[in-house]
Amino acid sequence: MKSLKNHLSVIFPLFVLLFSLQFAFMSDEMVKEFEKKLTNDYTIVIVSPKKIDEAVLMSRVRDIKSIEEISSKKIIDKLKGNISAKNLSLLKVSLPKFYSIKLKKFPSLNEIEKIKNRLLKTKMVSRVETFAKTHTKVYRVFLLLKSVSFLFLIFIFFVSFLLMLKQMRIWILEHKERMEIMSYFGAPFWMKSAVLYRLAIVDSFISALLVSVIYVILPNLGEVKKFMNDLGVALPKFNLLIDGGFLLGVSLLFSLFIVSIVIRKMKTV
Amino acid sequence: MEYVIQAVDLTLGYGNDEPVIVDANFKINQNDFVFITGKSGSGKSTILKSMYGELEPKKGDLSVCGVQIKGISTSKLNLLRRYLGIVFQDYKLINEWTIEKNVMLPLMIGGFSKGVCLKQAQKLLKHVKLLHKADKFPYELSGGEQQRAAMARALAHNPVMILADEPTGNLDDYSSEVIWDLLKNAKEHLGTTIVVVTHHIPPTLGTSYKHFFLESGVVYEVS
Numbered sequence: 001m002k003s004l005k006n007h008l009s010v011i012f013p014l015f016v017l018l019f020s021l022q023f024a025f026m027s028d029e030m031v032k033e034f035e036k037k038l039t040n041d042y043t044i045v046i047v048s049p050k051k052i053d054e055a056v057l058m059s060r061v062r063d064i065k066s067i068e069e070i071s072s073k074k075i076i077d078k079l080k081g082n083i084s085a086k087n088l089s090l091l092k093v094s095l096p097k098f099y100s101i102k103l104k105k106f107p108s109l110n111e112i113e114k115i116k117n118r119l120l121k122t123k124m125v126s127r128v129e130t131f132a133k134t135h136t137k138v139y140r141v142f143l144l145l146k147s148v149s150f151l152f153l154i155f156i157f158f159v160s161f162l163l164m165l166k167q168m169r170i171w172i173l174e175h176k177e178r179m180e181i182m183s184y185f186g187a188p189f190w191m192k193s194a195v196l197y198r199l200a201i202v203d204s205f206i207s208a209l210l211v212s213v214i215y216v217i218l219p220n221l222g223e224v225k226k227f228m229n230d231l232g233v234a235l236p237k238f239n240l241l242i243d244g245g246f247l248l249g250v251s252l253l254f255s256l257f258i259v260s261i262v263i264r265k266m267k268t269v
Numbered sequence: 270m271e272y273v274i275q276a277v278d279l280t281l282g283y284g285n286d287e288p289v290i291v292d293a294n295f296k297i298n299q300n301d302f303v304f305i306t307g308k309s310g311s312g313k314s315t316i317l318k319s320m321y322g323e324l325e326p327k328k329g330d331l332s333v334c335g336v337q338i339k340g341i342s343t344s345k346l347n348l349l350r351r352y353l354g355i356v357f358q359d360y361k362l363i364n365e366w367t368i369e370k371n372v373m374l375p376l377m378i379g380g381f382s383k384g385v386c387l388k389q390a391q392k393l394l395k396h397v398k399l400l401h402k403a404d405k406f407p408y409e410l411s412g413g414e415q416q417r418a419a420m421a422r423a424l425a426h427n428p429v430m431i432l433a434d435e436p437t438g439n440l441d442d443y444s445s446e447v448i449w450d451l452l453k454n455a456k457e458h459l460g461t462t463i464v465v466v467t468h469h470i471p472p473t474l475g476t477s478y479k480h481f482f483l484e485s486g487v488v489y490e491v492s
Contacts, residue, residue, distance in 0.1 A: 177363070181374075182363075182378070184321065184361070185351070185355070185378050185422075186346075186348060186353075186375075188344075
């Protein structure tokens with residue numbers, strides 16, 4: 001019972017640490033994914049009095065990924081019944097050209113302003129509509145989420161570190177006598193601390209396994225799937241070998257580091 | 270090696286307090302049986318602690334098995350302790366281990382195979398009449414039995430010297446007699462040097478011994 005309690009008090013902070021670490025990676029991936037989606041959805045509309053040379057415009061404004069002409073056929077069709085054929089043909093000639101521009105990355109408000117100015121400076125463009133405000137608001141919410149999850153990670157890391165350190169101190173108190181007795185008979189450092197290292201390694205494996213299982217199961221849960229669909233974002237897949245291996249590595253590194261500093265701090269007899 | 274232990278102007282103490290032992294000079298030869306006596310607080314345990322390197326000299330020199338204790342490195346101290354057998358008044362057995370494993374400890378540290386450790390531990394447990402309790406834990410044994418187990422552990426690796434700190438302090442007459450017999454036999458049959466800190470020298474030890482008496486920080490050799 002005592003041994004189980006000992007294990008749990010190391011597994012718990014390690015579990016929290018690994019869970020939040022993976023969560024931070026996942027939310028970062030999701031933000032990146034969402035950024036891509038926003039970039040694909042976002043367009044700038046420009047108006048030009050005459051047909052523009054797309055290649056020239058793209059060479060002058062390097063942020064442009066693609067330019068597509070918006071057909072004026074719909075507008076002309078709508079007016080067909082209201083005005084005469086002569087006026088209609090006149091309108092066809094005088095109607096400016098509309099273009100939809102897609103960018104290479106989702107810009108900030110400042111960047112949009114810069115792009116707008118650059119477009120206007122080309123003289124080929126008479127008007128620019130950026131529709132930036134709505135998109136930027138959504139993107140900012142996501143950036144905020146990203147920062148919050150990062151701060152959360154730092155906080156959890158700190159708390160886990162303290163919890164682990166406290167647990168290791170309890171271990172030291174529990175194992176102090178055994179380690180001292182071994183010292184009296186000349187036991188080397190590795191032999192005295194082998195039990196603690198073994199405990200740390202076993203608990204690291206258990207914690208990494210638990211977190212991996214959760215992240216494998218999580219994206220397949222119906223409720224989670226529905227929620228993510230509603231958000232329009234896909235949960236990144238957890239690769240048991242790569243992501244699980246990474247978590248195990250972090251877990252081992254963290255626990256072994258803490259065991260080492262606590263043992264080094266212990267007074268030798 | 271001329272002396273197992275040699276102290277030259279040895280001064281011992283704790284922190285910035287007054288020294289407990291001042292300018293002590295003594296020698297202990299191989300195969301000596303030495304008693305260190307004195308009133309409580311006279312520095313008996315302090316002098317023994319310095320012999321197994323728990324306390325470094327404040328002044329002067331102390332050499333144990335040819336190794337200077339002053340400024341000794343951890344690795345050297347570990348090595349030195351593998352030639353010593355230490356017996357404590359409070360036994361200092363590892364509670365989570367069986368008696369057998371406790372006796373095996375110095376042999377495990379010495380790097381012997383499990384088979385050798387087990388065979389030697391059983392031989393010694395038989396010698397101290399505890400073989401039937403080999404798989405018991407220390408807390409399941411009486412004080413006398415625990416001290417016999419601790420003696421078996423101290424003898425397990427055939428040490429050059431046994432350092433015993435009031436080994437019979439908490440024991441009844443029977444257990445005390447067993448411990449004295451074990452120490453005497455180690456000296457006579459194995460050639461082990463024995464240093465015992467005690468309040469009372471047993472009147473029926475049956476072997477020659479040296480006696481150091483401590484008073485007011487001074488070590489006197491009683492002839």
